[in-house]
Amino acid sequence: MPRSLRVLAPALLIATAFAALFAGLGIGGAAAERALADPGALVRFGMPLARTLVNLAMAGLIGSVVMTVWALASERREARVAMDVAAGSAAVLTVASAVTLLLTFVDVSGLAFSPDATFGAALAQFVTEVELGQLWLWELLLAAVTTVLAFAIRDRRLTLLVLLAALASALPLAQQGHAAGASGHGQAVNSLLVHLIGAAVWLGGLLTLVFLSRTVDRRRLSVLTSRYSTLALLAFVGVAASGVVSAWLRVGTLDALFGTGYGRLVLLKTAALVVLGVFGAFQRTRLIPRIAEARGGDRAFAWFVLAELAVMGVASGIAGALGRTATPVALEPARDQGDRISPAEWLTGDPLPPELTPVSYLTSWKFDLAWTLVCVFGLALYIAGVVRLARRGDRWPVGRTIAWSLGMLLLFYTTNGALNAYEQYLFSTHMLAHMMLTMLIPLVLVLGAPITLALRATEKRSDGSWGGREWILWAVQTPYSKIITHPAVAAVVFSGSLWLFYFTPIARWAAQEHLGHQWMIIHFLISGYLFCLSMIGIDPVPYRFPYPLRLVTLFATMASHAFFGVTLMTGDSLMLADWYGAMGRSWGATPLEDQRTGGGIAWGIGELPTLALALIVAVQWSRSDAKEQKRKDRAADRSGDAELAAYNEMLAQTAQRDRKAAGQNSRSV
Template sequence: MTTRTTAGLVGAGVAAPLVAVSVLAAAGALAAPGGGLPDPGPLVRAGLPVAAAVRDLAAALTVGLLVTAATLLPGPGPRQPGLGARQGRDVLTPLQHRTTGWAAVAAAAWTTATVVGLLFTYADLAGSPLGVGTVAALPYFVTDFDLGRALGLSAAGSLLAGLLAATAATPGRLGTATLLAVAAVVPLAWTGHGGSSLNHATAIDAQMTHLVGVSVWVGGLAALTLLRSRLGGDLAITAGRFSVLAGWCYGLVAAGGLAGAVVRLPDPAAVTGTSYGQILLGKATVLTALGIAGWYHRRRLLPQLSVPGRRGFARLAAGELMLMGAAVGLGVALGRTSPPDAALAETLPATTALLGYPMPPPLTLTTIFTAWRPDPLWLPLAGAAAVCYLLAVRRLRRRQIRWPAARTVAFLLGCGLLIAATSGSPGVYGQVLFSMHMVQHMTIATAVPAFLVLGAPITVALRALPARTDGSRGPREWLLAVVGSRYARLLSNPLIVIALFLGSLVAFYYTPALEFSLRTHIGHLLMLGHFLLVGYLFANIICGIDPGPARPPHLFRLMLLIVTFGFHAFFAVSLLSGSALLAESWYASLERGWGPSLAADQALGVALSWALGDYPIAILAVALIVSWVADDTREARRYDRQADRDGDAELTAYNTHLQRLHHHDRHGENQS
């Protein structure tokens, strides 16, 4: 099959969502909003869903092309020794260059469609036709409205990803462009109905999971179809790698879609009795068909790819692309259709609307241990991390490689604490009581990272993951690249880590960042992710054993530990002695008829933060001492082995030197 034919098949997949949007628009699913709102005109009503469909498809194609170039295609191989720094550096292959060039074009389309969608969205909300006033108001919309900010962030991310892709000459820059492209997809999840619904945290997280999975899956298949004629004999290997990746993406899409459906359609009758439910049912049908096609692809067609004549693969891939395109079109229509719980969201009590869930019962000794609200993001992430760690340990044991059980217990304990802090009582009451927020914060920032670092996850991953031999970069190769990158060296600098660890406390609690994390789910996710990462970097410097930049001497680490937590205690005292209430407007807006006053709860929270910093100090200190003793023991053993090999030549040379000094001194005395 020729390249022109392949491009035509991909084009058919691209046209499918536009056809789906047009059909649904004609059927009235995308009609102008009712309730007396002004009509922005047919251009805005018709152009907004089309711009959204083009944006989503261009985003998927950008992400898929970059992921394919970064992780699936054969690469340049390792650096060649004996060459100069510039000549010996890894460079992209011609095929990777071509793929990133196409990704840059797709990113330009993504950015353009997002900007056009911004104009249409503002005109739709304002109820006015497009004009000069719409363009003039765009900066105001992007800076002062959540919807505008989300679309603006996505446009900025896609623009940066496209610029990096266009100028990428090394795998490192390609990897950065890929991460930027995936990150630019995430804000699109904030533009749907999920942010205004009951259990909006679950809805937003489900949508983020869904969009990332769809983008990698749809875009990856499109990229593989475009590149199939250029891959030659590498098609079978590349398609096999994509098949594994597509399986993970299918799971993400299915999980995100199921979670979103449960949130938006709590009544089963709404599935067939509402337009929203019918479109969602259509998406589920398409997803099922794609799962069957993927199973057939993996079981029947992959083993035949090494045989000349690959028409079956092209036809099936084109069919999958058309189904995926139809699913994207249905998703756009779904975003423009009012869900069944839209009216319910407008009648929710003020506190329920703010929290996204009803006010929990009074905090007691019982509810501290029994309160439970599964976190839609951190619970599956922590669970997946624990499962992957156990699978890696099992793989090592099958290869007769010993792995300390204490490290396994430490990592699982860290995952368990992460689940308890986000899904247990700290997660349930963290937005209601400042004291429980502090419990969650200190657990995430100090205790969880300490146990995760003691589990040495990078070491066990590097030992368990398979290595690639064709120059491409899989999980193991990218992990090694990240560990040895200049960014890792920068973030492993003790002074920078301490500045981040301590400066984050001051910046978070003495700025509006605390209230932002309480009022918005995105702010809450950023807060937890930031403190988890900074805490991990700090614990890794103190007692980590994973490969990476050289750590400072043990005595210096001990000094860092003492100074850091001494400042932490001083920070707690400063909060305790202050008279201002933190995030007062947020906590005062909650209708909490139980528990302590705001001032008493804040005092309790500060005291808890002080106390909860003690046991991580003890854990890190003990781990540091054990590491110190172990390093000294290894050094002594190394010295003993060297002495056995050379007959203790170093000690003999030292004694000879002392004897010479002694004779020199005696000779000087005799002359005097």
Template sequence: MSVLTDVRRPGPWRVVTLVVVAVIAVVVGVWFSGAALPALVLDPGPLVRWGLPVTETLGEVAAATTIGALVLAVCVLPRREERAPGARRPLRGGPAAEGTAYPRTLLVAAWAAGVWTVAAVAQLVLSYANVAGTSVTAPSFGDELWLYVTQIPLGRTLGSVVVVAAVVTALSMVVRTPTGAAWTLVLGIVALWQLAQLGHAAGAAGHDLATSALFVHLVGAAVWIGALAALAALVRVVGTDLAPAVARYSVIAGWCVAAVAVSGLVSGWLRLGSFAGLDTRYGALLVAKVVLLVTLAGLGLWHRRRTVAALAGRTSESVATATAGTGASSVGATGTAAVGTGSDPRANGTRGTLVAGATRLFWRLVLVELAVMGAVSGVAVALASSAPPVPETPPADPTPAYRITGHPLPPELTASRWLTEWRWDLLLAFATVAGLVVYWRWVLRLRRRGDAWPWARTASWTVGLLIFGWTTNSGPATYGHILFSAHMIQHMVLAMVVPVFVALSAPVTLALRALPVRGAHLSGDVSRGPREWLLVLVHSRVGQFFANPIVAAVNFVVSMLLFYYTGLFEWSLRNSVGHLFMVVHFSLAGYLFVNSMVGVDPGPKRLGYPQRLLALFATMAFHAFFGVSLVSGESLLVADWFGLMGRPWGPSAIADQQTGGAITWGIGELPTLALAIGVALAWSRDDDRTARQRDRRTRDEDPELDAYNAMLKSLND
């Protein structure tokens, strides 16, 4: 038995603080808001009124712990490679990774996902009882619940959450690698997206913004709260890996704080409507949540500035003591450090004491934060159970455009309104700002260590991201759901303009130079950080396949045909997930195509210059064919969308579609022509470089000297 088990220290049962405080907070919040008062008509009973917010709280805490534990497995906890008995991995210097907590975090994820599944089932049952105003003991409750799950959108969404949580439970019990944990994490995030559809403003004009804001809020809070809770549950087995794990988590937590703060601000303003809403009980609960979040962020900053460094010092001291106690031969003979298994019991005892001290430092970091996190979770559920000041009902006499899109019809499109009209998508806006901040930080990191990075690449990335943000949040986003021509501007800018700037900025090359190597300071650690995940993606079979120049060109051309002449186009108009798919797919497809032509990022084995020009001219011909088919076409795409908009301004739907075809032709041709010119110039420079090398070799040759040397060689023979 390890000496660490003999040292008295706090146990992971203290994580229950998170659950207890969350339940207390939601009960107090629901009581304060009056959300659990009996209904005048069709009251479901006190069990449903009080049980629903409590089960929602338990489900959110369990879901957060599941997501957090999977994040620890994907990119936080050190992991040692499983090797055959007797095989040793040479140390690269520095303390050795224990890796004992890595398999346990998947077990924590499985248990938490199991609780999440049970809570989701209870939430499904109680939510129907609450909506129908009936008791769960009613004779026909079971049949009605089945119809609720299969026929009603709210019931189908809650049922899908139950199914996803159950699948995550099963996968967490069988996966063993970071890749498997990553796919399981993606499924968990899908369930959070489903939950985001159930927030307030479902019937209001700001539904899309509210949904994206709530999704960002849920993901940020789940990773922030859940990863800390899972790390606390693993504290008995994490050992000397505690310091690097906490340091890595702190970086993630910083981004989560920003995501939660921004999305919470947007969500709160949508539901309040004005500062006058702060005078309501909903406003008071919102203020309480803001105060708790600010307190939590301050505690995290204060603790991490003091505790993380002290924690690293304690852990390093314990490793050094254990290594000294085991003797030099324990490293030199086997190539691995026998940490905690040396023959000197005093060294092991000292190490156990030091690790216990590091654990106490960790609990000083965690305990108060878990309590505040629980209070935040409870208040959040109480807010979701309360009626906001802004009514959620749609207008009494909605316009045709509102009936179709869920948004009021914007004013007539003018040149200035491309910049002044905004329809925010918080997820894409946050991605834009995060992309700018991350790229600039990488450039500054290179400069601090004396490495140069071309300013033109930084400028190219900045311009590309600013265009991306404008395209997905300003005029093209506002009018893209109303006018086919505006939609085609958005599409072609995402597919042809933004990728050119992004590919020329070489973000993958910059990331590989700026990101630290995981395991450089922790021997034997084969876990994956951002750099390692990027390399896995670039060198994977899937990544290599789609980065192939031929595949990239075919994907770029064929996917456009499939998108517009199948149901995908209508899906992107009617569903926010479909719209997000369109943005991500065509931006990524455009980047892969442009990078295979003129980019410098690793990945594809690029074609010769003649073949690149041929691919570009073929792409230009396709854009011309596609644009002409739209210009000359008389059949309206998604006629029950664009044809029933009821616009009192602008051209008819079919005339606007024909204008969109001309835009497709023009925007598609110009960037492609610019790429062709760039390839031709690069080809010319490559020929000049080859000619200069050939001339240099010719000048270095001396025919008379070569003949004399040949004569001497023949005489010697």
């Protein structure tokens, strides 16, 4: 492998990115001097340049850590090299974030650079009181923390902390891409987050292979490239889907797509994405087998990497230009656009939907790309596991596949359908979504036994790296896993979360903030899954209650839910009155009546899955007794009823001793 590749490849990436950036600024009009409050050429060109460097550094960070966790052997030098790439990328991300923060402040405030106290005080106010400044401050702090972790950690398991910190650093960037309070904020943030992480894994993983090319031999490089190719395929799907959603939210019409500078940049980025898709197909079908060849494999890899990184640089540069180009669809919060808006639009950023009718449950949709991809990937990977078992002659119960598929479909509907469209406006709809997430969906997902399928379908690695099988085995055996899967802990979290969520400020956070809403979905889904797993799960856990105690636990949680529902149904005070009570609805029940309906859902509809759980526990108990009896019968058949014969012999001996004792007593009398 050419030694110069490790220098030439990153240099080519940066050069093409900056060239495409400056060309894109011209196409989109962001390079032109502003008529009012122009910040100067330094800011006009320096901000997108620094932001592009932020994106490239984040790609190097996330991609290298993902490769370390998924593809590399921790005891080999390859893992140390990858973590060095992560540490260096995190350091660059920290510096680039600081520069971008400063340039953003100058651009927004209109103040010139100055060392005096006035400039410093204004900067402090910007990062503490203005949302954009706060997000850049969070980005800077997360990047700094990640840098320290990346330099300090080399243990395989602790690398997960670096990965979590790296992924968290993408969240402030995603939130900047769409103003809070603007229409479609939640969908835009999730789409941009998927886009950022997908592009980072794609680009950063390839850069990591470049730096590893001199560390490993051809055969090892072929294996690592194959593993990277799988990640790149998933990333391509996420980037392509999120790019379409993000572009449509910002472009709005076909006329704007072809008739504006922003639209033309979107078309150029789409063309680059198509070219990269062709590169990916070539990599999977032609390049990987050639890498391990004795001759020509290293040269083919080098030329391929250079070409692909050049196209990735163009796409990154265009993305940086898009961030500075005016969008055809206004991204300002509705309350700041100067128009007369409804109370619902003031609170949520979106217009109040029409009245909820029975038909609306089938026709109303509010799509969320992130959760759509979760469902699509979850279903696709499960079916792929079933197919792999079938190809090697193993059987997998059809009922489990049906259960998992039903769970994924219900999750898709809950996070994309009418429940997602109306839960911000109606407490009853919100409670119905809550019951789906915490009770019904986990119930059917647990019956799918995904952990058991994954352990049977994934191959064991022998090269020192950890794949899906190794990470799953480690995860289910950790002390933390033993705690959270314990039936008592799972039951307390399952029932206690209901009270803690609705009677603390957490409910307001989940209603008003996008991050809070996503946390709510994840928390209730996981808490419900762990509870169902501890009660009826097929997947292995360290400990489960005996069947009688499981029924007792289920009825205790049912009572807790019922009491919560009755509390809402009989209460006279409105929860989150300045939210659900301030939507300005002219249709449907009053907010207090709607809240009481939500209490009825928590009590009535919410108990149905619990009753189903109790029924399943009873059936499993019966089957367990039947299996135990069959086991005893088979043991008796093998031994010729030796146990029964021994028992009868014992009874006979006892009876004989009793007769002898009775005879002796009669003679003595």
